[in-house]
Amino acid sequence: MAQKPAVARIWRGRTRPDRADEYEAYNRAYGVPPLEKAALGVQLLREDREEETWFTTISYWADIDSMTSFTKGDPVAVHHLPRDAELLIELPARIQIHRILVDLQHLR
Template sequence: MVVREWRGRAEPERADAYPKHFRESVVPGLRGLAGFVGAQLCCRQIDGKLEFLVLTRWRSLEAIRAFAGPSPERAVVEPGAVAALIDFDATVRHYEVIEDVASAAPAV
């Protein structure tokens, strides 16, 4: 499995704009792609701005290429994201998952 990491920044006054775009546009589009496993949207405040971290999980780098094109390190940023953010990374990082640990199931 491969994790794809991307970041974008927004003004605090527009805190809901990118998460709304993510839920309504990004996630439905990703769910229809072969090799897409899942996604997380994270947020933190830094230097008076909000920074969003998007982590998507893919079965392989080939699946990412099918989504991103022949230059998988180039970010795929939709117009709705551009409108919601003040700036964003033009490139992404990919990480091969070495271990994937979930919380233990509660004892019954």
């Protein structure tokens, strides 16, 4: 039986609209693949606004220990990609960790 995710790790960053497509491609190529290999699931979300574009990456984990093993330390510490400083408006200072209370996707 597949493990059910109990914890979500959420990263948010924003870029200028003229760099959004470039950042999306970069994040898909370098940010998402390590998560696909280690997490139970991953989502990359994009919100285009007039002045900025927000990206949200949500990875799903069985527990904090598995997340800590992946991050090799503090799971709330931000691990920036090498080009984040160039492509993002500012470097995100934190990661959010949420316990999953309802997961309807896995009940269907």
